[in-house]
Amino acid sequence: SPLSSLFFYLCFFDNGPAPTEISTLSLHDALPIWWECVKRHFRELGAGMQNEPVTVAGIGDMGGDVFGNGMLASRKIKLMAAFNHMHIFLDPDPDTEKSYLERERLFKTPGSSWMDYDKNVISKGGGVYFRFAKAVPVSKKMQKLLGITKESLSGRELVRAILTMQVDLLYCGGIGTYIRASNETNLDVGDKANDPVRVTADQLKARVIGEGANLAITQRARIEYARLGGILNTDAVDNSGGVDMSDHEVNLKILLEILISRNEMKSGEERNDFFMKMGPEVAEQVLEDNYLQSAGISLDQKRSVKRLGLFCDYVDDSVSKGRLDRDDEEIPEREELLSYAEKPGYMPRPILTITFSYEKMRLYQVLLESPIVGLAFSERYFLGYFPKVVSRDYEASLNMHSLKKEIIATVISNKLVNQAGATFAYGIERATGCSPWEAVRAYMIVENLLQADEFRKMVHALDNIISASDQNGYLLQMENIIAREVLWMLKHMPTERISFDFIIQYQGQISRVRENLISHLETICSLDTGCIDKKVEELEKGKVPVELGKWIVLLPYLKDVMSIITIKEEKHANFIETGNLFIQVTNSFEINWISNVLENFIPETTWEKSALENLTRELENHQSRIVLNVLGFKR
Numbered sequence: 001s002p003l004s005s006l007f008f009y010l011c012f013f014d015n016g017p018a019p020t021e022i023s024t025l026s027l028h029d030a031l032p033i034w035w036e037c038v039k040r041h042f043r044e045l046g047a048g049m050q051n052e053p054v055t056v057a058g059i060g061d062m063g064g065d066v067f068g069n070g071m072l073a074s075r076k077i078k079l080m081a082a083f084n085h086m087h088i089f090l091d092p093d094p095d096t097e098k099s100y101l102e103r104e105r106l107f108k109t110p111g112s113s114w115m116d117y118d119k120n121v122i123s124k125g126g127g128v129y130f131r132f133a134k135a136v137p138v139s140k141k142m143q144k145l146l147g148i149t150k151e152s153l154s155g156r157e158l159v160r161a162i163l164t165m166q167v168d169l170l171y172c173g174g175i176g177t178y179i180r181a182s183n184e185t186n187l188d189v190g191d192k193a194n195d196p197v198r199v200t201a202d203q204l205k206a207r208v209i210g211e212g213a214n215l216a217i218t219q220r221a222r223i224e225y226a227r228l229g230g231i232l233n234t235d236a237v238d239n240s241g242g243v244d245m246s247d248h249e250v251n252l253k254i255l256l257e258i259l260i261s262r263n264e265m266k267s268g269e270e271r272n273d274f275f276m277k278m279g280p281e282v283a284e285q286v287l288e289d290n291y292l293q294s295a296g297i298s299l300d301q302k303r304s305v306k307r308l309g310l311f312c313d314y315v316d317d318s319v320s321k322g323r324l325d326r327d328d329e330e331i332p333e334r335e336e337l338l339s340y341a342e343k344p345g346y347m348p349r350p351i352l353t354i355t356f357s358y359e360k361m362r363l364y365q366v367l368l369e370s371p372i373v374g375l376a377f378s379e380r381y382f383l384g385y386f387p388k389v390v391s392r393d394y395e396a397s398l399n400m401h402s403l404k405k406e407i408i409a410t411v412i413s414n415k416l417v418n419q420a421g422a423t424f425a426y427g428i429e430r431a432t433g434c435s436p437w438e439a440v441r442a443y444m445i446v447e448n449l450l451q452a453d454e455f456r457k458m459v460h461a462l463d464n465i466i467s468a469s470d471q472n473g474y475l476l477q478m479e480n481i482i483a484r485e486v487l488w489m490l491k492h493m494p495t496e497r498i499s500f501d502f503i504i505q506y507q508g509q510i511s512r513v514r515e516n517l518i519s520h521l522e523t524i525c526s527l528d529t530g531c532i533d534k535k536v537e538e539l540e541k542g543k544v545p546v547e548l549g550k551w552i553v554l555l556p557y558l559k560d561v562m563s564i565i566t567i568k569e570e571k572h573a574n575f576i577e578t579g580n581l582f583i584q585v586t587n588s589f590e591i592n593w594i595s596n597v598l599e600n601f602i603p604e605t606t607w608e609k610s611a612l613e614n615l616t617r618e619l620e621n622h623q624s625r626i627v628l629n630v631l632g633f634k635r
Contacts, residue, residue, distance in 0.1 A: 179200070315355065367412055445498070502565070560623075
């Protein structure tokens, strides 16, 4: 893959001549990452990019790494128009296979330009023209696609028409800033060369924007486009693969020096073979990291529908503590952010990408100074960062790595924010008064108790099989349960009792409770015979595997795990019996129904928020007291 070849290139570029295997294709790291992000956007729109034709307008040419790789990401791309600094390419009705092969030919031809595109492959009414031409003929078919009536446009007018044409995807893969916000001026942008062709965000008609290149669109324009219903991240997110790959490169080079110093490896050919074997796995890790980051931003967008105020509080807190500069990041004032509740109804992705990155940086620093990075439990995150062959064969040398703590802090902070969101730790800190690292520790304990990673993998494996909306719903359901249990743990357990030993002690028992429930839930809760099987069958008809279907059905009954553990320890009772009793009480008093009503209520004032917290706490206390009374009852 391009990423694995890039990895090999990076590792040797500063250690002598690059290997002959390295081609221009191999050096571009942005392709798989931005494409993974764009695929997610279309999945969430209900479209599959690899199997259905996608209409595209683009900035760049096939001689460039960013644009060239981007336009070879799928054989279903219908590139209808593109431009670079010299030429304009028009193809109103491209043949997907023939045009793909021609783009591939150009990409492999050094120094190619749009003028080298085979004219016989271009559909009727298309052609290649100079960008600075005074008059370019526009066919009837192209007029319709561009939304114009003129039979001729200047090159500059044609570029503006391409930027604002109605397509599935506008791909930014060339140099220059071409889109500004409607309340910005060209002077604000600072790219004078493209002032004559620049358009405003409110003129865009593309459903999705992919940013393979940097700064094609201003941040204010991104926010405006997103508010108007367009879908995009930021260039930093779409291009994050390069930074991730460089981190792996540095950390593996440090390991390599250790191996050589310990005579576990020689330099030269053995070193080269070592890196070549690791390349594909490292590439897959980088792709997965960025896939999960994009997924996490989608989850936060869903969260912001009901918790927009919390996201605004997080931004305000970050600004007040000097972690974030609102002007530098071009984040609107609180009043405007709150107005997003009306339209579009959630926090726009370009803002969420900023909160994501700042929270990862905050938690990284917090963890680096916490006991977590030195715990034996955290070793799994360190070993998991490296390819399996490294952690298997060189564990002793790995433990000598000078950046071990930094790697652990990075992996954990990325994992938590990708899964629980940018406001999770902040919200827990605010609700319980705990320190940030204590919130992270509690999250790590609970997600491992519930074996949430296994659940997430099964859900992510259903890309393009079930709807993205259902996938996000299942993932949020798990995260809400984890958050509930984290709050319980931090509010009801003494600090000295909270330990990773919980995982060893209870993980197996919780698994057995889950297995027991699927067989006995109907009896425990006096439900109609077969109702659980029917729910699982319904999910299976919707292409959800049986094992995941069972887990989904049981999720509402796993939200009181920490309460069950607390009661079990207090009464020295059997864990499974205590769990069954807790579920019986929950069902008999319809506590899940009451909990859902409380969870779906959106407080608008501080008093409502306080009242909601008190009601939730009272409900939990009553539930636990009933179970304790039954356990303590003697005839």
